[in-house]
Amino acid sequence: xxxxxxxxxxxxxxxxxxxxxxRFIPEHKIDFLxxxxxxxxxxxxxxxxxxxxxxxxxxxxxTREYIEVTKRLSSSSFSQRLRxxxxxxxxxxxxxxxxxxxxxHYKKIGFFIGGIGITPAISIMEYIYETGLxxxxxxxxxxxxxxxxxxxxxxxxxxxxxxxFTIIYTLTDCQPEDSTCLSGRIDKDMILRQAADYxxxxxxxxxPPAMVKTMQxxxxxIGCAEHNxxxxxxxxx
Numbered sequence: 001x002x003x004x005x006x007x008x009x010x011x012x013x014x015x016x017x018x019x020x021x022x023r024f025i026p027e028h029k030i031d032f033l034x035x036x037x038x039x040x041x042x043x044x045x046x047x048x049x050x051x052x053x054x055x056x057x058x059x060x061x062x063t064r065e066y067i068e069v070t071k072r073l074s075s076s077s078f079s080q081r082l083r084x085x086x087x088x089x090x091x092x093x094x095x096x097x098x099x100x101x102x103x104x105h106y107k108k109i110g111f112f113i114g115g116i117g118i119t120p121a122i123s124i125m126e127y128i129y130e131t132g133l134x135x136x137x138x139x140x141x142x143x144x145x146x147x148x149x150x151x152x153x154x155x156x157x158x159x160x161x162x163x164x165f166t167i168i169y170t171l172t173d174c175q176p177e178d179s180t181c182l183s184g185r186i187d188k189d190m191i192l193r194q195a196a197d198y199x200x201x202x203x204x205x206x207x208p209p210a211m212v213k214t215m216q217x218x219x220x221x222i223g224c225a226e227h228n229x230x231x232x233x234x235x236x237x
Contacts, residue, residue: 002038002039002094002095002096002097003028003030003094003095004041004044004092004093004094005026005027005028005030005092005093005095006026006027006090006091006092006093007024007025007026007027007067007090007091007092007093008024008025008026008027008088008089008090009022009023009024009085009086009087009088009089009090009091010023010024010025010066010087010088011023011066011087012085015070015150015151016147016148016149016150017147017148018072018073018148019070019071019072019073019116019148019150020070020071020073020082021059021068021069021070022068022069022070022071022082022085023060023066023067023068024066024067024068024069024091025065025066026067026093030067030095030096031062031096032058032062032095032096033062033096033101033102033103034058034061034062034101034102034120034123034124034126034127034128035057035058035098035100035101035102035120035123035124035204035206035230036057036058036095036096036097036098036101036120036123037055037056037057037058037095037096037097037098037120038055038056038058038067038069038093038094038095038096038097039053039054039055039056039093039094039095039097040053040054040055040056040069040091040092040093041053041091041092041093041094042078042081042091044092051076051077051078052077052078052081053078054078055097055234055235056069056070056071056119057069057070057098057119057120057123057206057234058096058119058120058123059118059119059120059122059123059151060122060123060126061123061126061127061130062123062127063126063127063130063131064126067095069119070116070119070122070150071116072115072116098232100120100204100206100230100231100232102124102127102128104131104133104135106135106202107134107135107136108135108136108138108197108200108201108202109124109135109136109137109138109201109202109203109204110137110138110139110140110195110198110201110202110203110204111137111138111139111140111141111203111204111206112140112186112191112195112203112204112205112215112218112219113139113140113141113142113204113205113206113207113211113215114141114142114143114186114207114211115142115143115148115150115207115208115211116150116207116208116234117206117207117208117211117212117234118141118150118151120204120206120232121139121141121204121206122151122154124204125137125139125155125158125165126154126158128162129158129161129162129165134164135164136164136166136201137162137164137165137166138166138168138194138195138201139155139165139166139167139168140168140170140186140190140191140194140195141155141167141168141169141170142169142170142171142172142185142186143169143170143171143172144171144172144173144174145171145173145174146171146174146176146177146178146181149169152169155167168180168182168194169181169182170182170183170184170185170186170190171183171184172184172185182194186215186218187218188218188221188222191218191219191222192222198219198222198224199223199224199225199228201228202228202230203219203224203228203229203230204230205219205229205230205231205232206230206231206232206233206234207233207234208233208234209233209234212231212232212233216229216231
């Protein structure tokens with residue numbers, strides 16, 4: 001069951017020109033599973049206020065002392081409140097939430113995601129990396145431009161130090177200059193070329209609803225087993 005608790009800001013980390021991570025120390029330890037999310041409440045007195053209370057994925061492993069959330073900041077009231085946070089400011093959360101999670105008995109997993117949908121993947125991959133599991137991980141990560149690839153520095157380190165991590169970047173709005181980066185959207189042909197063993201993997205489709213819907217249609221088209229798909233839309237995105 002989710003519990004309400006206070007968290008205190010300790011660090012802000014720019015990830016791209018529009019995406020920022022926020023690290024907090026919780027008042028009470030939060031036991032969550034990799035892939036879960038929380039509700040951050042700038043209006044705890046009115047839980048139904050969807051303009052100031054939003055759901056955000058954990059973008060950190062449960063093994064960390066801190067918790068981290070990451071958001072593409074916009075002109076919304078919620079984003080403005082996030083921007084205004086200063087070190088040691090406190091906010092209220094309710095956590096943990098969500099059932100699309102990773103468990104160590106998954107031996108082969110894959111992510112077909114784009115943009116800010118990377119956040120739960122980071123939580124899961126960091127957990128696998130930090131705990132030394134031998135899980136085979138495939139990430140195909142789509143963005144519009146190189147500048148918008150959130151967490152690329154971290155992902156590249158994990159890829160370099162874990163032979164079981166395969167990370168593929170693809171760009172939609174420009175031709176990639178990096179030979180390790182592909183051009184185009186994640187589609188049937190790309191998955192068949194880059195992830196031929198997809199029938200053996202647990203596949204995570206998470207993120208904004210439009211992206212998730214497109215990936216689900218692609219997975220249905222190539223015959224992914226329904227029981228292998230872990231699907232979650234970012235609520236209130």
